[in-house]
Amino acid sequence: MNTPLKLGVVALGLGAVFAAAVGVGLVVGPVDGPGSPAAATPAAAPAPPSGAADGGLAVTGSGYVLEPLEDRLPAGTASLAFRVLGPDGAPVADYDVEHVEDLHLVAARRDLTGYQRLHPELGPDGTWRVPLELTPGSWRVVADFTPSALGRNLTLGTDLQVAGGYDPQPLPEPAAVAEVDGYSVALTGGLAAGQESELTFSVSRDGRPVTDLQPYLGAYGILVALRTGDLAYLHPHPAEPPASTAPTAGPHKTYVAPAASPGTYRLFLDFRHDDAVHTAAFTVRVDPGGVGPDGDATAPDAPAGHGHGD
CATH class of the missing domain: 2.60.40.3340 (Domain of unknown function DUF4426)
Structure with missing residues (x-):
């Protein structure tokens, strides 16, 4: 085989290997892309300051994560269980007391009906549990707390789905x-x-x-x-x-x-x-x-x- 022909065959082979690698990359995804282990871990974005107008919108902040044990609950009286994970991935056990409690939780349906202020109990395994009343639809729960190791307040939120026929209610008009x-x-x-x-x-x-x-x-x-x-x-x-x-x-x-x-x-x-x-x-x-x-x-x-x- 003459030299130009050999170079052409090598080039074609390299091209095929490159194309196969690209194809594998498209199937697997980039290392930090969606679906990768790195992407599956919530980013430790800074949480809004205490009382900020955008509090409770993120499930993670300053390395802490609000982790519900279940994100789907039945209608009626249900038991909500969740943990707060620290930067080391372990459940947080030590909190600063604010307004008499270690942690405050509010729950409301997306149409802002069914509002509840709740005070869960912390178990020895770092799991918080509290009963609440739920009607069908999407609910938002927001935890307001101060990890002792962090020394400042965090407000983290997550969604719950409640099965059944959702009957959204109109928001009442402003009144004094x-x-x-x-x-x-x-x-x-x-x-x-x-x-x-x-x-x-x-x-x-x-x-x-x-x-x-x-x-x-x-x-x-x-x-x-x-x-x-x-x-x-x-x-x-x-x-x-x-x-x-x-x-x-x-x-x-x-x-x-x-x-x-x-x-x-x-x-x-x-x-x-x-x-x-x-x-x-x-x-x-x-x-x-x-x-x-x-x-x-x-x-x-x-x-x-x-x-x-x-």
Whole structure:
């Protein structure tokens, strides 16, 4: 065989080997591509700061992972079990106490019905367990906690699927007053786009202000906001009262909310009175540069002379 012919045969052979290698690569996928072991491990993306408007959107943050033992549960009373895995892949056992508890969990269906604030129990194997009430549809659960080893708050979220006929409910229109269990709760102020804002809630029953609220989770009320669509978690904190003023037990409670993104939110205020916990819910729209229910700076017919939360 002459030299040019030999070179041609070698070139063809190398081409065939290269093509076969490319084909194998397309079938197997790149080393760090979808479906690879590296890609199957959630990236340790930084978690949003505590109370941030995009909290709870990720299942992982700062090397920690929220891992449900099952992501499909039956309708009705069900038991949710999950673990928080640390950067070493082991279940986290040590948490800093915040608002009386090691870990706070909220659950809500995608249409923002069925909201529940839950406090799971931690087992010796690092598994959290809690019963909850579920209706058919897609649910979002958000865990709010501080691993002792990390020393700062994380809010991680995951989805649950509940089998059955899904009957989505329309979101209630914005209103300045919510009625729950015989109580009237009036909202003044609202969420602001791009800046902190204040929200004040005033509780009354039978037309009389409630001035003997009972402590719940170390405060006279706990407030959470969830954004419609992605159910981003926002956790406003009670406003600090003046140094010379002791915390009051009602009727007014004020919260400071971090900057919110434009959109529609559902606010859930849990307060305790007469040895029972009640949840008042509000719909609030946040326009670019606007605050309050339906974009108003102040909710209509709200009482004056607000006190501070604690």
